Amino acid sequence: MISNYKRPSLRDDPRVNKALLNMPGRHADSYSEIQLVYFRHALMDHQWQRHFIDTRGTFYFPFIGWRFFYVFLLGRNKRALNRKEKQLSILIFIVSVVSFIVISIVFGLILLYLLKSALGIDLFENSSLGIWDWFNG
Secondary structure (H helix, E strand, C coil): CCCCCCCCCHHHCHHHHHHHHCCCHHHHCCCCHHHHHHHHHHHHCCHHHCCCEEEEEEEEECCCCEEEEEEEEECCCCCCCCHHHHHHHHHHHHHHHHHHHHHHHHHHHHHHHHHHHHHCCCCCCCCCCCHHHHHHC
16 A cells, blocks of 8 residues: 655745745755755754764655654763853762862772781881781782
């Protein structure tokens, strides 16, 4: 069974339609669907919209007669953050810096303790944390 559904045109896209309305009719009608795809892509190509990964496209369900689009973006956020996002960003930054400092201090102290134990230095007689024995063991 052959479907009588007409495939939707990109001329119905609001951006493309607005651009086509601003040019003489005979020129606007001369664009093919493939040209309209690239026309739409050119209209959407703004400097602030560039991302590391920017995949956009459309797919068509022939028996339904609808065109769907998909967008997958990945990249640095260049838009202005709202107040809540700024606060969360600052909190995450502070937690990250404090975590890095604490982990560095703990790691440094463990290395110093192992170095002290390797050199045979006893700060307190008959006391040990057991780290050297575990490390040698």
